[in-house]
Amino acid sequence: MxxxxxxxxxxxxxxxxxxxxxxxxxxxxxxxxxxxxxxxxxxxxxxxxxxxxxxxxxxxxxxxxxxxxxxxxxxxxxxxxxxxxxxxxxxxxxxxxxxxxxxxxxxxxxxxxxxxxxxxxxxxxxxxxxxxxxxxxxxxxxxxxxxxxxxxxxxxxxxxxxxxxxxxxxxxxxxxxxxxxxxxxxxxxxxxxxxxxxxxxxxxxxxxxxxxxxxxxxxxxxxxxxxxxxxxxxxxxxxxxxxxxxxxxxxxxxxxxxxxxxxxRDQRYRQRADSIEFQLIRARVRVLQDPSAQGLREAAALFESQLQQKSRVQTAAAKYGLAFIALKQGKNEQAQALLEEARTAALKNSAPLAALGIEARLAAGQPALALKEAQAARTAYPLSRGFAMQYADALTASGKSDEAVRFLRDQSQLYRSDVEVQQHLASAYAAQGKQALQHMALAEAYALNGALPAALDQLGIARKAPDASFYDQSIIDAREREFQERRREELKESREARK
Structure with missing residues (x-):
């Protein structure tokens, strides 16, 4: 509702x-x-x-x-x-x-x-x-x-x-x-x-x-x-x-x-087999639909019932779902074990399996392995925005925040409207201890989401940061003027609409 x-x-x-x-x-x-x-x-x-x-x-x-x-x-x-x-x-x-x-x-x-x-x-x-x-x-x-x-x-x-x-x-x-x-x-x-x-x-x-x-x-x-x-x-x-x-x-x-x-009526019947990704994503969505403790228990019961079907694809999806639930519950070793069983049943790796594997590595405090898997995933799925962000997370978790910042700054030039890039860039700047740049990146993320008042607040925090350079202050001034003008236009449109 x-x-x-x-x-x-x-x-x-x-x-x-x-x-x-x-x-x-x-x-x-x-x-x-x-x-x-x-x-x-x-x-x-x-x-x-x-x-x-x-x-x-x-x-x-x-x-x-x-x-x-x-x-x-x-x-x-x-x-x-x-x-x-x-x-x-x-x-x-x-x-x-x-x-x-x-x-x-x-x-x-x-x-x-x-x-x-x-x-x-x-x-x-x-x-x-x-x-x-x-x-x-x-x-x-x-x-x-x-x-x-x-x-x-x-x-x-x-x-x-x-x-x-x-x-x-x-x-x-x-x-x-x-x-x-x-x-x-x-x-x-x-x-x-x-x-x-x-x-x-x-x-x-x-x-x-x-x-x-x-x-x-x-x-x-x-x-x-x-x-x-x-x-x-x-x-x-x-x-x-x-x-x-x-x-x-x-x-x-x-x-x-x-x-x-x-x-x-006159069309020839075409039987099309479902992709393994379809079943894996349905399992993932079932967990995401109700992430409460009761919701996870009900999803786990359904996955256990699904295992009784003895179907390879259904087994892979059920194991994947159970692994995702274990990860949500902080049971990292169990999640990784179930994920390996899902991979075995699926007979191949796929994007949802790879993404959950990287997520599990990061949650288990295994940044080096997460980085290795993220690099492999980016090679296999070069256009994936999700794997690009997981790669940045793995770089930051591995203590390579400078490399993460360089990567994310390049991404921000390629994908100027991607909110996720700015949010991850803010996290990478935070790992470097660069407060002004962190809040400037957050301001960009809020602005892309249409939350201009919050973006202006972040610019105000960035302006007061002890490490804000003269160059940073100049950028803050310019972005502040732009956001304020956009905000005035929004308010004007809203007033006109109410007339």
Whole structure:
């Protein structure tokens, strides 16, 4: 519920701000062509991406955002393989797709403006095959490809923004006072929000059509979409009024399922084996979904039951999950032993196994071995951001903080929008005892996350640090002026949106 309230508030707040101030200016300045339909004219592709980035900044600050490198890299590798199977889904806007997960047991997934696609942990666990997960992601890619969100937002009338503003206030108030939030949101605003976030039946069918094309060209079993939606339809009857969240935001009808079945009737059946990474990440997500003591006990019981299936892949996933639980519980030797059993069952190393191995080495106080494994992982997966950060951690833990700083500074030039780089750079500076640079790096991390007040606070601390040089002070002055200007612009946009 905490994440869902934040998502609703962020989506509508960004919508209000963008439509009243930014959209007309950017659309005019860029003179970008639209993709047809007068309803899209108010939201250019550039504005659509900016809107998605605004919402993502709020989502990333929420505790239920799964900021877990192996999970993120699997989702983005898998999701973008679907995009590459049918590159034209990027459309005239040429969106770069970003996939992410949030911690929530509900069965749900959603597309944000500009190519950002979120998946709830509950849905990842409910998908019984990689083809089923692909069917959901492909459907959401279809929404982005057809610019359904841009069309929805572009066609809104100004008078609809009044009840939406009330919903924003209620959603934000509910974080500190549920009763106050409920009172604010009463009076019909719930219905207004539902109309804004739900797609029409035509949009759903259109996303299904694009999704099926992606599945077919990607070599997936297209019947996975029917199987997954069929289970959701059964769940609707079981839940009665409390239908799964995915059905609330993606209306599912018998007609829609029949349409999907008609489209795949003449297609040849394709059996596609699930990758070992799919099963390993599902085990990892099961642990991350509820990291409480009770949650870990329940996950361990499920993994023990999974071992009874005597399947090689299921055994590897269960051992991996048990190793992850042992690591969470501080049982480092047990974690390493279980991880070796998982590797044996998997018959090969893979990115999730390698990442957990490095994590276990660092937790056990074995930095030299962690560094060796991190170097090997970077060679095997040169584009992995997760392994790059583990490599930096291993350098720092091995007492090679100078080398870690050089590496991370290079990374910061290559990936200027990567918050993780700045956070790790701050840790490396702390290991060197360089206080001013540590807080300057933290300021950059906060700024990238959209937390400008916190970024300004960090610059203030850096300015007072005893080791702040004249050069550091000059950088602090420049960044402070820039952050203050950005902050004034944000406040101005917020005031304009409330008018």
């Amino acid at each position: 905490r994440f869902r309230r934040l998502f609703l508030a962020a989506a509508v707040a960004a919508c209000l701000a963008s439509q009243s101030v930014l959209a007309p200016q950017l659309a005019t300045a860029q003179n970008l062509p639209n993709l047809g339909g007068s309803e899209r004219e108010d939201l250019s592709p550039l504005m659509e991406r900016k809107l998605g980035e605004q919402i993502m900044r709020d989502i990333r600050r929420d505790n239920d955002y799964l900021n877990d490198a192996p999970t993120l890299e699997y989702l983005n590798g898998f999701g973008n393989s679907l995009v590459e199977a049918r590159p034209e889904v990027r459309g005239e806007a040429g969106f770069d797709f970003l996939f992410f997960a949030v911690r929530d047991p509900a069965l749900n997934a959603f597309a944000l403006p500009g190519g950002f696609i979120g998946v709830y942990s509950g849905l990842m666990l409910a998908a019984q095959s990689e083809s089923e997960l692909a069917s959901v992601l492909a459907h959401e890619i279809g929404h982005v490809s057809q610019r359904h969100i841009a069309r929805m937002l572009g066609s809104q009338k100004q008078d609809m923004l009044i009840p939406l503003a009330a919903m924003v206030l209620g959603a934000l108030a509910a974080r500190s006072s549920p009763d106050l939030g409920m009172a604010t949101m009463m009076g019909g605003q719930g219905y207004a929000m539902q109309r804004q976030l739900n797609f029409s039946r035509d949009a759903e069918r259109e996303a299904d059509r694009v999704g099926l094309q992606i599945l077919g060209e990607g070599g997936f079993d297209t019947s996975g979409m029917v199987a997954f939606f069929g289970r959701l339809q059964t769940a609707t009857r079981a839940y009665s009024e409390n239908a799964p969240a995915y059905l609330q935001s993606h209306p599912l009808t018998t007609e829609r399922i029949a349409d999907i079945q008609a489209r795949i």
